[in-house]
Amino acid sequence: EADIYQTPRYLVIGTGKKITLECSQTMGHDKMYWYQQDPGMELHLIHYSYGVNSTEKGDLSSESTVSRIRTEHFPLTLESARPSHTSQYLCASSENGRGGRVGNEQFFGPGTRLTVL
Amino acid sequence: KNQVEQSPQSLIILEGKNCTLQCNYTVSPFSNLRWYKQDTGRGPVSLTIMTFSENTKSNGRYTATLDADTKQSSLHITASQLSDSASYICVVSDRGSTLGRLYFGRGTQLTVWP
Numbered sequence: 562e563a564d565i566y567q568t569p570r571y572l573v574i575g576t577g578k579k580i581t582l583e584c585s586q587t588m589g590h591d592k593m594y595w596y597q598q599d600p601g602m603e604l605h606l607i608h609y610s611y612g613v614n615s616t617e618k619g620d621l622s623s624e625s626t627v628s629r630i631r632t633e634h635f636p637l638t639l640e641s642a643r644p645s646h647t648s649q650y651l652c653a654s655s656e657n658g659r660g661g662r663v664g665n666e667q668f669f670g671p672g673t674r675l676t677v678l
Numbered sequence: 679k680n681q682v683e684q685s686p687q688s689l690i691i692l693e694g695k696n697c698t699l700q701c702n703y704t705v706s707p708f709s710n711l712r713w714y715k716q717d718t719g720r721g722p723v724s725l726t727i728m729t730f731s732e733n734t735k736s737n738g739r740y741t742a743t744l745d746a747d748t749k750q751s752s753l754h755i756t757a758s759q760l761s762d763s764a765s766y767i768c769v770v771s772d773r774g775s776t777l778g779r780l781y782f783g784r785g786t787q788l789t790v791w792p
Contacts, residue, residue: 669721
């Protein structure tokens with residue numbers, strides 16, 4: 562069981578609300594990631610971070626923002642939620658190291674299921 | 679276009695039976711291929727990982743194969759159990775980026791009936 566946590570697990574919220582999805586890991590990993598996953602579809606990378614004060618946008622355009630002030634914490638924020646943001650959001654982390662190495666496994670959190678009404 | 683294609687999209691088998699899931703990829707340059715198991719409402723968990731030089735890797739009742747020439751992989755599940763019901767995702771990593779970018783298939787939804 563990976564030591565990566567996400568809260569809340571489920572969130573139902575009205576349009577226009579500001580929300581923050583929390584992600585924390587206790588493995589000391591430098592790299593962290595946010596993915597978006599719709600039912601029956603592949604995971605899409607929306608944000609990633611190489612370490613503290615590093616954030617980058619992923620492959621899928623997202624209106625969300627992220628911050629990385631501490632190594633273990635990588636929250637995702639939506640300033641104004643819309644129904645199109647309804648999805649599952651998965652956080653992951655991996656050890657630092659050159660990309661593509663065998664040991665660079667990504668460990669996933671349990672996910673947050675977001676529903677915007 | 680998704681660079682990782684999985685088949686079948688869904689599969690129903692009876693408890694105790696075997697099954698094989700398929701994965702074709704076009705990711706290049708190839709680094710490694712992982713099979714993940716994702717239970718409903720949970721994050722994916724890695725089952726096996728294979729590099730270019732590996733043809734077979736086992737993890738208990740799960741056996742993965744890789745043909746790097748044809749860019750195909752399979753996951754064979756032996757003597758299925760009810761707890762095997764989950765989505766099985768093929769994930770390919772490329773060798774060209776410092777991020778270690780992952781390319782995800784859409785998964786095969788496996789249901790094991792008693």
